[in-house]
Amino acid sequence: MRNYISEIIGTFFLVFAGCGAMVVDTYSGGALGHVGIAMTWGLIVMVIIYTIGDVSGAHLNPAVTIAFWFAKRFKGKDVLPYIIAQSIGAFLASFTLKVMFPLDETLGASLPSGSWEQSFIMEVILTFLLMYVILNVSSGAKEKGIMAGTAIGATVGLEAMFAGPVCGASMNPIRSIAPAVVSGHTEYLWAYIVATILGASLAVLICKFTRKEQCCNGDC
DSSP states (O other): OHHHHHHHHHHHHHHHHHHHHHHHHHHTTSSSHHHHHHHHHHHHHHHHHHHHTTTTOOOOOHHHHHHHHHTTOSOHHHHHHHHHHHHHHHHHHHHHHHHHOTTOSSTTOOOOSSOHHHHHHHHHHHHHHHHHHHHHSEETTEEOSTTHHHHHHHHHHHHHHHHHHHHOOOOOHHHHHHHHHHHTOOTTHHHHHHHHHHHHHHHHHHHHHHSHHHHHTTOO
């Protein structure tokens, strides 16, 4: 139960801060800017990992949880409870933003700036890199070492920095699902769900060949 509560809290603040930065930027007429939004995403991930990484692993992301299970580093019985906990946190954050900023149209939802195909490919690649980094700086399904949070947070910030204007740099299905459902912008939601899970799963497959022991704890 401690793990589930930690995932609720962690995912709440991930969506509240990350999507909130996007909402505040619109509300304030661009006070944060794209760089500020990207930094917010990277920093909140880093902060949450250092806060609850040793408790629940700070997955904050169904794609990460599924990928850890795929890599045989996470128990199957815990996958659904983790995803439910992450969903609760994300939806609570989106509803909170809706109450605070009722006139905002998207609440930070992930939307492609071009074609959905472009964003789909981008999200697969982005989530692949994020998961590949996570697999290499974690032990089991938890981050290891003092620099794990920095490495993962920097990856999120980097990817949000250069890919955000193209696809929103989701890398996380529940981060896309919650604001999309609450705001009503679900037209491209399926692409963000499929692409992020696919990208994370591909990272596990590649990691098995490049760093077998580190990525699979010798179990695969």
